[in-house]
Amino acid sequence: MKTALLLSGGMDSIALAWWKRPELAFTVDYGQLAATAEISASAAICSALDIPHTVLRFDAKALGSGDMAGTAADPNAPASDWWPYRNQLLVTLVAMKAVATGVQRLWLGTVASDGIHKDGTPEFFENINRLLSHQEGGIVVEAPAIGLRTVDLIRQSDIPRSMLAWAHSCHKADVPCCNCRGCNKHFETLQELDTDVATGD
Numbered sequence: 001m002k003t004a005l006l007l008s009g010g011m012d013s014i015a016l017a018w019w020k021r022p023e024l025a026f027t028v029d030y031g032q033l034a035a036t037a038e039i040s041a042s043a044a045i046c047s048a049l050d051i052p053h054t055v056l057r058f059d060a061k062a063l064g065s066g067d068m069a070g071t072a073a074d075p076n077a078p079a080s081d082w083w084p085y086r087n088q089l090l091v092t093l094v095a096m097k098a099v100a101t102g103v104q105r106l107w108l109g110t111v112a113s114d115g116i117h118k119d120g121t122p123e124f125f126e127n128i129n130r131l132l133s134h135q136e137g138g139i140v141v142e143a144p145a146i147g148l149r150t151v152d153l154i155r156q157s158d159i160p161r162s163m164l165a166w167a168h169s170c171h172k173a174d175v176p177c178c179n180c181r182g183c184n185k186h187f188e189t190l191q192e193l194d195t196d197v198a199t200g201d
Contacts, residue, residue: 001104001140006094007053009041010182011150011167011189013109017045019157020144022107025053026094031061032068032083037174044166056093067171067180079116081171081181087119091128091141099137106132110143111150113185122146150185151192161193 005022007013017025027042029035039055046053065074067081074084091106098106114120122143129141145153154164169186170176176183 002102003105003107004094004098004101004103005051005107005109006090007042007046008109009038009045009167010109010169011164011186012111012145012153014041014045014164014167015150015154015157015159016107016109016145017049017051018159018163019153020107021049022051024098024101024103025051026097027053027055028090028093029055029057030086030089030093031059031064033070033172034068034168034170034174037168037170041166041168045163048163054097056097058093060089067182070172078118079181082117085119087117087124088128091132095132095137095139095141099139103139104137105140105142108141108143110146111148111153112146113149114146120146150189154189154193 003022004024004026005013005017007017007025007027009027025042025046027039029039043053061069064083065071066077066083068083073080073082087108095106110120118124125141125143125146132139132141148156167186169182171180171182
């Protein structure tokens, strides 16, 4: 089955790209504040792995909320980085392009901690997969690392630290702000990986 990855340029999707080696990768600029850095990070990993990389642009900033859109969080937000129906939107946009290239399996770099949002849960992926696979093209949607923590995904993927250094996790800007949930997760993950090195694990 022809595979594609929805590549955000963060630690999770970069590690998944290294681990699973999809045949194609798609990055979406949907109006998020860190789009330029996410695209650069995604392009770097795709270049290293010789994966064709497509950037889709669809300005949905006016529909966003929270850290990624630079606005106050929506009252329904479970966390400051929640963007309403974001994964549903991204899966749909990428599938619209991917189906024309013969993609049969679409991967997302969702991990266990993403379950704080409904669209980061196994139930969401069961439902979105049922919806897309029912439609013309029969695309299967999967999150291969959904049961893993980020640090465990990185270990599993065996991605070199030199490549992981490309990852952009900040939700607020192209340069890390060091005070958002994305930056905090990034630094905590690196700290745990550095502990592995120190202990020889």
